[in-house]
Amino acid sequence: MTADIAAILAIDGIATGAVYALVAIGTVLIFTVTRVIFIPFGDIAAFTALTLAALDARQIPGTVGLVVVLACMACSMEVTSLARAGELRAVPKAVLGYLVLPLIVVGIVWLTMRFTPPMPVRIVLALLLIMPISPLLDRIVFRPIADASVLLLLTVSVALHFALVGLGLLFFGPEGVRTEPLTSMAIEIAGVHVSGQTVLILTAALVFSGLLFLFFDFTLIGKALRATALNRTGARLMGIRPARAGTIAYLLGSLMAGVSGILIAPVNTIFYDSGFLLGLKAFVGAIVGGMTSYPGAALGAFGVGLLESFASFQSSTLKDVIVFSLLVPVLLWRSLASQHSEEEVEE
């Protein structure tokens, strides 16, 4: 391997790693706030790419139907539980949040698609359509079992992933999509060709991580999320509602996954079931960060990307074996080095 090749592989690995990093940070965010290891996160990224491709093809994407159905289900569940608790005064607000807002998004997409909107508008529309899905799934699937053990939440999350993959096939069909490149620019750094898309991916990863850092340190909602992540019961005693914190975490996480989906769509063919491997590799990154640290997760994700890139050059057949084998030493080190907290006993 010459220095040239190493440089090309490194750039490729960093670009891939940046995509994983966005998803990994989202995974950590949702896990710390809600204790759910949200496996369908990669699917959310893949769905964004597929939605954008459908919008590009001037079709109404299948996500529209998904949002409408989920909104109706979540709204009826919320209203029923409010009625049972006798809090009828909260009903209009619930209807507004769970039904009207998602439907407004769907309405905007439906109206805008009558004219042919330019690329940036389509990207915003795709993100808008994707954002409500995770919070609605949270309300329907995870809220009723919010106090269950992490293991049960994980199991449900895996089941949810399979359900989403099935729905993805129904909505988007079996063929893969690839969207128009966001930029065709290319620059040369020390004799190595770097495509504009790579720069864009890297910038997006850095910008979003930075924004997240600012959000957690300088806003009240961010601080509330951190408090919930640290101790749910304590946060509740301080007047923070874990349910709302969860919704915000899901919204933010979806944004991260959506952005990574949009960035990856022009460089790779995305299928309805592509999300799983994407989510899994991001998950390896998140594990390296111990599922709690954002910088750790981002570094882990970049590591996975680089490892994958070099492994595919050394032995393309064993590439995934190498990437996933990385989990074993990391898990060993993590379980030996960290103190075990008996989290189930504590509450």
Next chain:
Amino acid sequence: MRKMLSLTALIGGLVAASTAQADITIGFVTSLSGPGSSIGIPYGRGIQAALEYKNEVNGEKIKLIQLDDGSDPSAATRNARKLIEEEKVDLLIGTATAPSTIAMMAVATELKVPMIAVSPVIGQPNPADQWGISVPQPASLLVKVVADRMKRDAMKNIGYIGFSDAWGDLVYNGAKAVETVDGIKVLTNERYARVDTSVTGQILKVLAVRPDAVLIGGSGTQGALPLLALSERGFKGKTYGTVALVNPDFVRVGGKAAEGIQVSAGPVIVAEQLPDNHFAKKLALEFRAAFQKANNVPTTDGFSAYSFDGWMIFTSAAARALKTAKPGTVEFRKALRDEILSTKELSGVHAVYNFKPGAYHGVDERALVIVRLVNGAWTYQP
């Protein structure tokens, strides 16, 4: 009274069901979901077109039962058993992925029901106990025709990149097999997974051997990934592939990078460009019309045509088998198998079929033409 009525309805239903048994029953399995669905769905549409084209043999109606195997070999096995034991089918047709097809073939052999495989089946059957045949051109033939073209184009050093699965192996082994005879050399064996986000590492390795041409062992949309990476790295040589790439989404995704690739494909792909005396022209145009009528969409792939050819083989064999036995009996199944295995010079839309015991495949080089992607359309290259 109501109970009485429903009982009568039940008995009526049973009688209707048992009279339906007199028809020829076909069990068809395909992958409508799962990773194989991108080719499983065309297979399903092809069989609907075939049923539209010909739905009876010598006055006997044909009843088609279609099941989905979810691209899972164990589901394909269950489906095959269910079709044979509960639905008493006379013949099995299936399925989209090679592992599932092999699993179904094992059930067909065990329960002694003839089977027409619409995916490639590898291996040597036992001539005394062979119950199935396979319609598609075997990968070795697909690659051989491409290799002949490479030789004609004076290509010597070939780089190979393909899927890290059975299909990638088939194409690679096919290329390796013709290496010694044709004077071409396959210098790399790089692989990538269907869900990979980047093949930069593999392409760098391929380019390191300075190949004259690159052979792609991928399929469908994701087959375009190496081509895009090659054009990104400024590769100017020729590219070759197999029929697995013939797919509208491949053309869309590949765009400029895929231009000029030459693949070996069944003649049905370029039916209207074929010379008038070509064996496949007339039937292929009829197949297209039937496909349009049955599915309300035009054909764009070669997979649906395998189902159609399978149906042609079955109907011609059934016409002969009906002379000796009645449908739904053990004798009919055996007669059907014998007739399928003695198919002679039967023209389909992909090939001219000749079957005999001891081999799954029954096609020759007439079954393939070379097509080149020019301005986003496949053009016939005589």
